[in-house]
Amino acid sequence: MAAPIQTEWFGPIPPAPRHSITFHMPLWSNILQFIEKDPEFFKQFKSMYPRIMPHKDVKELIAKLLATTKSEGQSCIPFSSPESATECVKFATSPARQENAVSPDQISIRIFDVPDVVRLYVVFLPAEKHKVAWPFWINAGVGVSSRLAEDCVKADGWKEVKVDEGVLEVVEVEAQSVLRGRIAGLIERAPVGPPRKAKVSPDDVYLFQTGMASIYSVHQYILSVYNAKSVLFGWAFHSTPHVLEDFGPGFKFLGNGTPEEIDELEEYLKEEAKEGRKIQALYLEFPSNPNLGTPDIGRIRKLADIHGFLLIIDDTIGSFCNVDVLGVADIVLTSLTKSFSGYADVMAASAVLNPSSTRYHELKGLFKKFYTNQFYNRDAEALEKNSRDYMARSVILNNNSLRLVEFLQGMAEDPNSSVAKVFYPTTLPSLPFYKERMRPATADFTPGYGCLFTVELETIEATVAFYDNLNLHKGPHLGAPLTLVIPFVKGIYGKELERLGKYGMNERQIRVAPGLEDIDVLIEEFGIAVKAADEVKKNTFVPLT
Incomplete structure (x- = not known):
């Protein structure tokens, strides 16, 4: 029998480094309070999943930005790319927010260079409207990391800049290329099925700052070309349907992931084809979270070939070492935050393009056009060490x-x-x-x-x-x-x-x-x-x- 748990309530899980991404909530009664989203209850938390609530270093960065700009009555949300900040503004001002939508004249993007760290693109808006924009941070997952925020707060020589004031050069550390090579090797280790036309190279591996950032970004790339509906097959992590719903023309949801739902999918695809439409992509988890169902991805691959949609598989739960889904997927998404990292102190994800896919060159062109590496160097170094x-x-x-x-x-x-x-x-x-x-x-x-x-x-x-x-x-x-x-x-x-x-x-x-x-x-x-x-x-x- 183990000794009684000594971890502080609502504190980080041991070994509890500064950048812990989880917390200890020991009683069922805590869960009931959590559901109610009582602000007083959440004030007790010393740690939180940083994509849901800002990490303490992100809070410090936000406070510094507001103090530096003397923005009383304002809130702000920092990003490391102009695209993310722009999409946040579009989200907050969208008619889909109904009566809560932020007026365009209430929201703006300001740009700050943090020497040797990052160029920040910061969305400013009234403090009372913060909760309207914050779901973008939660579901898209493209906010700045706690390590990036920590380094920004420590840095001197901040400077507000205009959009056209050149480029702030930040050189990738070696850990980034080591990670791409390691992931490519794991994807190709002990493959399943017949020999592949081509092997994954490190250049086919793209790194993102969170699992949801990989899903959101890939969805955005594909939308830029097709702007069509997607399918979510089987249950998926709760932010995934929000991304598919909030960005683009929506999606069809088949939440059980059973063979019977593949029959339903097939009929849906036929009906869409009759109307001159087709879906742009099908997303699924292998297995699903939290009910661990495993869909028949071989049969879905056949439907993808017939109806011309991309098959995008999230193998996070099965994990690189156990399962090989590359033989059927056009893109493999993985939350590296989980078992690949293994120490609950860094957020990350990868998207791997299948070089044997008939859509490979098309996808490669999309990533070349739209992908920018926002995975922070110090996060890469932590992940490289963890994943050894x-x-x-x-x-x-x-x-x-x-x-x-x-x-x-x-x-x-x-x-x-x-x-x-x-x-x-x-x-x-x-x-x-x-x-x-x-x-x-x-x-x-x-x-x-x-x-x-x-x-x-x-x-x-x-x-x-x-x-x-x-x-x-x-x-x-x-x-x-x-x-x-x-x-x-x-x-x-x-x-x-x-x-x-x-x-x-x-x-x-x-x-x-x-x-x-x-x-x-x-x-x-x-x-x-x-x-x-x-x-x-x-x-x-x-x-x-």
Whole structure:
């Protein structure tokens, strides 16, 4: 049995460096407060996922910008590219914001050179309108990082400039090219399927500052040519549908990712073709988060070839080392923030173009035209160092996850247990589709099923008892050194639960991201939590009907 968790409530998860991206929220009652978005509650947080709420260094940068410009009654949002700032303004002033839209004369972009660091493009607007523009930061994910903000605050010699005052030169550090080479190597390691026409080179790997930045940016590039609807197939991280809805003509959502929904997709594509339309791209996660379903991407690839849409696959949950989706994808997106980084202290993502795709040259041209590297050098250095032991850590993450799933699945098969169901590639009907894309075992690595699963309890009372009695860290994120547990559905969709029922999600589900701890200790801790839930089940009075 592990010692009781000593981490400060609402503080960063150990080892708790300055740039931690997650936090500890230990009780179910905290989740209920989180859902209500009470500002007084959020004032208690010492750490937060920095794409949702600004990191303390970003807050300091914002404060410095407002003080430097003597902008009383104003707020501001800093970006490292003019395109991002411009899109933020468009978002805030869009008629889609309805009565909350910011008037164009209330919002502006000002430019600041921070010597040897960055050129900042800063959106200024009235403080009371900040909440209208902030969802752009949350969902597009293109805001400045905490390390970049830290360096800006420390720098001297700031200068406000005009748009046409030349270019601020910032040279890429070696870590950026090392990362591109490392990712290209991982993509091509132990490939699945027949030989490929061409191999991924480092020049086919593009780095972004967050996972959502990669999705948003790729979507924007494609929109610039086609401006057509997309499809989101299977459940996806909550910001993805916001991006597809807020930018462009919208999307069709097929949220279960089942073979039956591929049938529905096929009919939809035929109907669109009859009307002279086609979708520009289909996005999916492999597997999905948080219900771990795996779609039949081979069949979807055939539809992509027939109907001419791009197939864009996010392999974050499966992870480079375990699965190879390049054989069917035109673009592979990966949140490097998760298990690739592994230490919960840097945000990053990659987009990899498939050089064997028939659309490769078209995509290469789009990236050449639109891509600018906004991944900050110091973040690149942190990520390069973190990812050196990615494969070694993945062995443990895979094993710990599988062992815990087997332990809890055994309980789910016991009618007396409060455990109702376990969601993991190995427990779901979609397992064959996952196995089709598993990399073959090599002398140095045997692939697994990833470091995320969801456990469902029979009742909400049992769920609360399980969560409150689980002596592990409670917070968002996955792929960290320490196990992280969170009622993901309740916390993210707490006020939309009725809508989620048809997608197999409910408030009795707890998402688990096993870490690197001793597996016997983890199993013991989960056993204690299940016992507490079982006691609640045993003592709950159920009236006869």
